[in-house]
Amino acid sequence: MEISYRLNKITEKVTNDNIADIGTDHAYIPIFLYKNNKIKNAIACDISKGSLQKAKDNINKYNLNDIIKTRLGNGLEKITLEDKVDTIIIAGMGGMLMLDILKKGSLIASNAKELILQPQKDIDKVRQYLIENNFKIIDDEILKDDNKYYTIIKAINGNEAIPYTKEEYIFGRFEINNKCQILKEYIEEQLYKMEIVLKNIKNSNAKSRILELENDIEIYKEVFKCL
Ligand SMILES: C[S@@+](CC[C@H](N)C(=O)[O-])C[C@H]1O[C@@H](n2cnc3c(N)ncnc32)[C@H](O)[C@@H]1O
Incomplete structure:
Protein backbone atom coordinates (compact mmCIF):
# COMPACT_ATOMS: atom_id res chain seq x y z
CA MET A 1 0.00 0.00 0.00
CA TYR A 164 8.30 28.44 25.05
CA THR A 165 9.11 31.75 23.37
CA LYS A 166 6.79 33.41 20.87
CA GLU A 167 9.12 32.30 18.06
CA GLU A 168 9.05 28.70 19.29
CA TYR A 169 5.25 28.73 19.29
CA ILE A 170 5.26 29.96 15.70
CA PHE A 171 8.08 27.86 14.22
CA GLY A 172 8.62 24.99 16.67
CA ARG A 173 11.38 24.62 19.26
CA PHE A 174 12.79 21.48 17.60
CA GLU A 175 12.89 23.07 14.14
CA ILE A 176 14.72 26.17 15.47
CA ASN A 177 17.17 24.26 17.68
CA ASN A 178 17.95 21.78 14.92
CA LYS A 179 18.50 24.62 12.43
CA CYS A 180 16.02 22.88 10.20
CA GLN A 181 16.68 23.69 6.54
CA ILE A 182 13.06 23.03 5.53
CA LEU A 183 12.01 25.68 8.05
CA LYS A 184 14.60 28.03 6.54
CA GLU A 185 13.16 27.43 3.08
CA TYR A 186 9.62 27.93 4.42
CA ILE A 187 10.54 31.23 6.10
CA GLU A 188 12.29 32.46 2.95
CA GLU A 189 9.14 31.77 0.88
CA GLN A 190 6.88 33.41 3.46
CA LEU A 191 9.13 36.47 3.64
CA TYR A 192 9.03 36.81 -0.13
CA LYS A 193 5.20 36.64 -0.12
CA MET A 194 4.82 39.00 2.85
CA GLU A 195 7.15 41.58 1.32
CA ILE A 196 5.13 41.62 -1.92
CA VAL A 197 1.90 42.16 0.05
CA LEU A 198 3.53 44.88 2.14
CA LYS A 199 4.78 46.66 -0.99
CA ASN A 200 1.27 46.57 -2.47
CA ILE A 201 -0.48 48.00 0.57
CA LYS A 202 2.27 50.28 1.88
CA ASN A 203 0.55 53.45 0.63
CA SER A 204 -2.98 52.39 1.50
CA ASN A 205 -4.81 53.21 4.73
CA ALA A 206 -4.72 49.56 5.96
CA LYS A 207 -2.50 50.76 8.82
CA SER A 208 -3.07 47.88 11.24
CA ARG A 209 -2.41 45.26 8.52
CA ILE A 210 0.79 47.10 7.54
CA LEU A 211 1.99 47.15 11.16
CA GLU A 212 1.12 43.49 11.59
CA LEU A 213 3.02 42.55 8.43
CA GLU A 214 6.06 44.66 9.41
CA ASN A 215 6.10 42.99 12.79
CA ASP A 216 5.79 39.49 11.29
CA ILE A 217 8.54 40.21 8.76
CA GLU A 218 10.84 41.27 11.60
CA ILE A 219 10.16 38.06 13.57
CA TYR A 220 10.61 35.86 10.48
CA LYS A 221 13.91 37.62 9.61
CA GLU A 222 15.24 37.19 13.15
CA VAL A 223 14.52 33.45 13.15
CA PHE A 224 15.87 33.09 9.60
CA LYS A 225 19.21 34.50 10.81
CA CYS A 226 19.46 31.76 13.45
CA LEU A 227 18.99 28.88 10.99
C1 LIG B 1 -8.81 16.50 5.03
S1 LIG B 1 -9.41 15.10 5.84
C2 LIG B 1 -7.96 14.46 6.57
C3 LIG B 1 -7.91 12.96 6.47
C4 LIG B 1 -6.69 12.32 7.12
N1 LIG B 1 -6.69 12.46 8.54
C5 LIG B 1 -5.41 12.86 6.52
O1 LIG B 1 -4.65 13.52 7.25
O2 LIG B 1 -5.16 12.65 5.32
C6 LIG B 1 -10.28 15.74 7.25
C7 LIG B 1 -11.30 14.76 7.80
O3 LIG B 1 -11.68 15.21 9.10
C8 LIG B 1 -13.07 14.98 9.24
N2 LIG B 1 -13.54 15.86 10.32
C9 LIG B 1 -13.76 17.21 10.27
N3 LIG B 1 -14.20 17.65 11.45
C10 LIG B 1 -14.24 16.58 12.30
C11 LIG B 1 -14.61 16.40 13.64
N4 LIG B 1 -15.03 17.42 14.39
N5 LIG B 1 -14.54 15.16 14.16
C12 LIG B 1 -14.12 14.12 13.41
N6 LIG B 1 -13.79 14.23 12.12
C13 LIG B 1 -13.83 15.44 11.57
C14 LIG B 1 -13.63 15.27 7.86
O4 LIG B 1 -14.90 14.68 7.69
C15 LIG B 1 -12.56 14.65 6.97
O5 LIG B 1 -12.84 13.31 6.67
Whole structure:
Protein backbone atom coordinates (compact mmCIF):
# COMPACT_ATOMS: atom_id res chain seq x y z
CA MET A 1 0.00 0.00 0.00
CA GLU A 2 1.37 3.39 -1.05
CA ILE A 3 0.67 6.48 1.04
CA SER A 4 1.88 10.05 0.73
CA TYR A 5 5.12 11.26 2.30
CA ARG A 6 3.07 13.33 4.80
CA LEU A 7 1.02 10.33 5.93
CA ASN A 8 4.13 8.19 6.05
CA LYS A 9 5.82 10.70 8.35
CA ILE A 10 2.76 10.70 10.62
CA THR A 11 2.80 6.91 10.88
CA GLU A 12 6.54 6.95 11.69
CA LYS A 13 5.79 8.81 14.93
CA VAL A 14 3.45 6.13 16.31
CA THR A 15 4.97 4.04 19.11
CA ASN A 16 1.92 2.32 20.65
CA ASP A 17 -0.40 -0.57 19.77
CA ASN A 18 -3.87 0.84 20.18
CA ILE A 19 -4.64 3.97 18.22
CA ALA A 20 -7.54 6.28 17.46
CA ASP A 21 -7.45 8.17 14.18
CA ILE A 22 -9.77 11.16 14.43
CA GLY A 23 -10.91 12.55 11.10
CA THR A 24 -9.77 9.35 9.46
CA ASP A 25 -11.42 9.96 6.05
CA HIS A 26 -9.87 7.20 3.86
CA ALA A 27 -8.49 5.33 6.93
CA TYR A 28 -5.09 5.09 5.24
CA ILE A 29 -3.30 5.85 8.51
CA PRO A 30 -4.65 2.86 10.53
CA ILE A 31 -4.57 0.52 7.53
CA PHE A 32 -0.94 1.39 6.74
CA LEU A 33 0.06 1.10 10.41
CA TYR A 34 -1.48 -2.36 10.75
CA LYS A 35 -0.12 -3.60 7.42
CA ASN A 36 3.34 -2.53 8.58
CA ASN A 37 3.04 -4.29 11.95
CA LYS A 38 3.12 -1.06 13.92
CA ILE A 39 -0.22 -1.43 15.74
CA LYS A 40 -2.55 -4.14 17.01
CA ASN A 41 -5.91 -2.29 16.97
CA ALA A 42 -7.40 0.95 15.78
CA ILE A 43 -10.54 3.01 16.01
CA ALA A 44 -11.15 5.13 12.92
CA CYS A 45 -13.49 8.06 13.64
CA ASP A 46 -15.05 10.67 11.43
CA ILE A 47 -17.84 13.20 11.72
CA SER A 48 -18.90 12.70 8.10
CA LYS A 49 -20.94 9.68 7.01
CA GLY A 50 -19.42 9.91 3.53
CA SER A 51 -15.86 9.92 4.87
CA LEU A 52 -16.59 7.07 7.24
CA GLN A 53 -18.06 5.06 4.37
CA LYS A 54 -14.80 5.63 2.47
CA ALA A 55 -12.93 4.36 5.54
CA LYS A 56 -15.20 1.29 5.82
CA ASP A 57 -14.75 0.46 2.12
CA ASN A 58 -10.96 0.60 2.43
CA ILE A 59 -10.95 -1.39 5.70
CA ASN A 60 -13.11 -4.02 3.96
CA LYS A 61 -10.83 -4.05 0.95
CA TYR A 62 -7.89 -4.98 3.19
CA ASN A 63 -10.02 -7.38 5.23
CA LEU A 64 -9.28 -5.55 8.49
CA ASN A 65 -12.79 -5.36 9.98
CA ASP A 66 -11.71 -7.17 13.14
CA ILE A 67 -8.74 -4.89 13.65
CA ILE A 68 -9.97 -1.41 12.68
CA LYS A 69 -13.33 -0.38 14.12
CA THR A 70 -15.14 2.65 12.74
CA ARG A 71 -17.13 5.22 14.71
CA LEU A 72 -19.23 8.11 13.46
CA GLY A 73 -18.92 11.15 15.70
CA ASN A 74 -17.52 14.55 16.48
CA GLY A 75 -13.87 14.46 17.54
CA LEU A 76 -13.19 12.21 20.52
CA GLU A 77 -16.83 11.92 21.63
CA LYS A 78 -17.13 8.27 20.60
CA ILE A 79 -13.94 7.20 22.37
CA THR A 80 -14.26 6.00 25.96
CA LEU A 81 -11.64 5.26 28.60
CA GLU A 82 -12.54 1.55 28.22
CA ASP A 83 -11.15 1.72 24.67
CA LYS A 84 -7.70 2.13 26.28
CA VAL A 85 -6.44 4.20 23.37
CA ASP A 86 -2.67 4.82 23.64
CA THR A 87 -2.13 7.03 20.62
CA ILE A 88 -4.47 9.70 19.31
CA ILE A 89 -3.81 10.89 15.78
CA ILE A 90 -5.51 14.00 14.43
CA ALA A 91 -4.24 15.03 11.01
CA GLY A 92 -5.21 17.11 8.04
CA MET A 93 -7.56 19.58 9.70
CA GLY A 94 -7.32 23.17 10.91
CA GLY A 95 -5.66 23.92 14.22
CA MET A 96 -8.72 25.60 15.73
CA LEU A 97 -10.90 22.57 14.97
CA MET A 98 -8.20 20.36 16.44
CA LEU A 99 -8.17 22.47 19.62
CA ASP A 100 -11.94 22.19 19.88
CA ILE A 101 -11.62 18.40 19.64
CA LEU A 102 -8.84 18.31 22.25
CA LYS A 103 -10.74 20.59 24.66
CA LYS A 104 -14.03 18.70 24.41
CA GLY A 105 -12.24 15.36 24.69
CA SER A 106 -9.69 16.48 27.28
CA LEU A 107 -10.23 13.44 29.54
CA ILE A 108 -9.56 11.01 26.69
CA ALA A 109 -6.66 13.09 25.37
CA SER A 110 -4.94 13.31 28.75
CA ASN A 111 -5.29 9.56 29.24
CA ALA A 112 -3.54 8.74 25.98
CA LYS A 113 0.19 8.03 26.00
CA GLU A 114 0.85 10.19 22.97
CA LEU A 115 -0.85 12.69 20.69
CA ILE A 116 0.24 12.99 17.09
CA LEU A 117 -1.13 16.14 15.55
CA GLN A 118 -0.77 17.57 12.07
CA PRO A 119 -2.66 20.86 12.02
CA GLN A 120 -3.02 22.54 8.62
CA LYS A 121 -2.98 26.07 10.11
CA ASP A 122 -2.88 27.91 13.47
CA ILE A 123 0.02 25.64 14.40
CA ASP A 124 1.25 28.20 16.96
CA LYS A 125 -2.09 27.98 18.78
CA VAL A 126 -1.92 24.19 18.89
CA ARG A 127 1.57 24.32 20.41
CA GLN A 128 0.46 26.94 22.92
CA TYR A 129 -2.61 24.92 23.95
CA LEU A 130 -0.48 21.82 24.51
CA ILE A 131 2.13 23.64 26.58
CA GLU A 132 -0.53 25.40 28.67
CA ASN A 133 -2.51 22.19 29.28
CA ASN A 134 0.05 19.82 30.77
CA PHE A 135 1.42 18.37 27.58
CA LYS A 136 5.07 18.27 26.62
CA ILE A 137 6.11 18.42 22.98
CA ILE A 138 8.64 15.65 22.39
CA ASP A 139 8.90 15.89 18.62
CA ASP A 140 8.06 18.62 16.14
CA GLU A 141 8.85 18.40 12.46
CA ILE A 142 8.18 20.54 9.42
CA LEU A 143 8.22 18.71 6.12
CA LYS A 144 7.51 19.38 2.49
CA ASP A 145 5.28 17.11 0.45
CA ASP A 146 4.07 17.84 -3.06
CA ASN A 147 5.34 21.42 -2.72
CA LYS A 148 3.35 22.11 0.45
CA TYR A 149 4.64 22.48 3.99
CA TYR A 150 3.22 20.42 6.85
CA THR A 151 4.05 20.24 10.55
CA ILE A 152 3.71 17.16 12.75
CA ILE A 153 3.71 17.61 16.51
CA LYS A 154 4.04 14.77 18.97
CA ALA A 155 3.08 15.39 22.60
CA ILE A 156 2.90 13.40 25.80
CA ASN A 157 1.67 14.25 29.30
CA GLY A 158 4.12 16.46 31.15
CA ASN A 159 5.43 19.95 31.51
CA GLU A 160 8.08 21.88 29.63
CA ALA A 161 10.97 22.79 31.95
CA ILE A 162 11.83 25.86 29.86
CA PRO A 163 8.96 28.12 28.78
CA TYR A 164 8.30 28.44 25.05
CA THR A 165 9.11 31.75 23.37
CA LYS A 166 6.79 33.41 20.87
CA GLU A 167 9.12 32.30 18.06
CA GLU A 168 9.05 28.70 19.29
CA TYR A 169 5.25 28.73 19.29
CA ILE A 170 5.26 29.96 15.70
CA PHE A 171 8.08 27.86 14.22
CA GLY A 172 8.62 24.99 16.67
CA ARG A 173 11.38 24.62 19.26
CA PHE A 174 12.79 21.48 17.60
CA GLU A 175 12.89 23.07 14.14
CA ILE A 176 14.72 26.17 15.47
CA ASN A 177 17.17 24.26 17.68
CA ASN A 178 17.95 21.78 14.92
CA LYS A 179 18.50 24.62 12.43
CA CYS A 180 16.02 22.88 10.20
CA GLN A 181 16.68 23.69 6.54
CA ILE A 182 13.06 23.03 5.53
CA LEU A 183 12.01 25.68 8.05
CA LYS A 184 14.60 28.03 6.54
CA GLU A 185 13.16 27.43 3.08
CA TYR A 186 9.62 27.93 4.42
CA ILE A 187 10.54 31.23 6.10
CA GLU A 188 12.29 32.46 2.95
CA GLU A 189 9.14 31.77 0.88
CA GLN A 190 6.88 33.41 3.46
CA LEU A 191 9.13 36.47 3.64
CA TYR A 192 9.03 36.81 -0.13
CA LYS A 193 5.20 36.64 -0.12
CA MET A 194 4.82 39.00 2.85
CA GLU A 195 7.15 41.58 1.32
CA ILE A 196 5.13 41.62 -1.92
CA VAL A 197 1.90 42.16 0.05
CA LEU A 198 3.53 44.88 2.14
CA LYS A 199 4.78 46.66 -0.99
CA ASN A 200 1.27 46.57 -2.47
CA ILE A 201 -0.48 48.00 0.57
CA LYS A 202 2.27 50.28 1.88
CA ASN A 203 0.55 53.45 0.63
CA SER A 204 -2.98 52.39 1.50
CA ASN A 205 -4.81 53.21 4.73
CA ALA A 206 -4.72 49.56 5.96
CA LYS A 207 -2.50 50.76 8.82
CA SER A 208 -3.07 47.88 11.24
CA ARG A 209 -2.41 45.26 8.52
CA ILE A 210 0.79 47.10 7.54
CA LEU A 211 1.99 47.15 11.16
CA GLU A 212 1.12 43.49 11.59
CA LEU A 213 3.02 42.55 8.43
CA GLU A 214 6.06 44.66 9.41
CA ASN A 215 6.10 42.99 12.79
CA ASP A 216 5.79 39.49 11.29
CA ILE A 217 8.54 40.21 8.76
CA GLU A 218 10.84 41.27 11.60
CA ILE A 219 10.16 38.06 13.57
CA TYR A 220 10.61 35.86 10.48
CA LYS A 221 13.91 37.62 9.61
CA GLU A 222 15.24 37.19 13.15
CA VAL A 223 14.52 33.45 13.15
CA PHE A 224 15.87 33.09 9.60
CA LYS A 225 19.21 34.50 10.81
CA CYS A 226 19.46 31.76 13.45
CA LEU A 227 18.99 28.88 10.99
C1 LIG B 1 -8.81 16.50 5.03
S1 LIG B 1 -9.41 15.10 5.84
C2 LIG B 1 -7.96 14.46 6.57
C3 LIG B 1 -7.91 12.96 6.47
C4 LIG B 1 -6.69 12.32 7.12
N1 LIG B 1 -6.69 12.46 8.54
C5 LIG B 1 -5.41 12.86 6.52
O1 LIG B 1 -4.65 13.52 7.25
O2 LIG B 1 -5.16 12.65 5.32
C6 LIG B 1 -10.28 15.74 7.25
C7 LIG B 1 -11.30 14.76 7.80
O3 LIG B 1 -11.68 15.21 9.10
C8 LIG B 1 -13.07 14.98 9.24
N2 LIG B 1 -13.54 15.86 10.32
C9 LIG B 1 -13.76 17.21 10.27
N3 LIG B 1 -14.20 17.65 11.45
C10 LIG B 1 -14.24 16.58 12.30
C11 LIG B 1 -14.61 16.40 13.64
N4 LIG B 1 -15.03 17.42 14.39
N5 LIG B 1 -14.54 15.16 14.16
C12 LIG B 1 -14.12 14.12 13.41
N6 LIG B 1 -13.79 14.23 12.12
C13 LIG B 1 -13.83 15.44 11.57
C14 LIG B 1 -13.63 15.27 7.86
O4 LIG B 1 -14.90 14.68 7.69
C15 LIG B 1 -12.56 14.65 6.97
O5 LIG B 1 -12.84 13.31 6.67
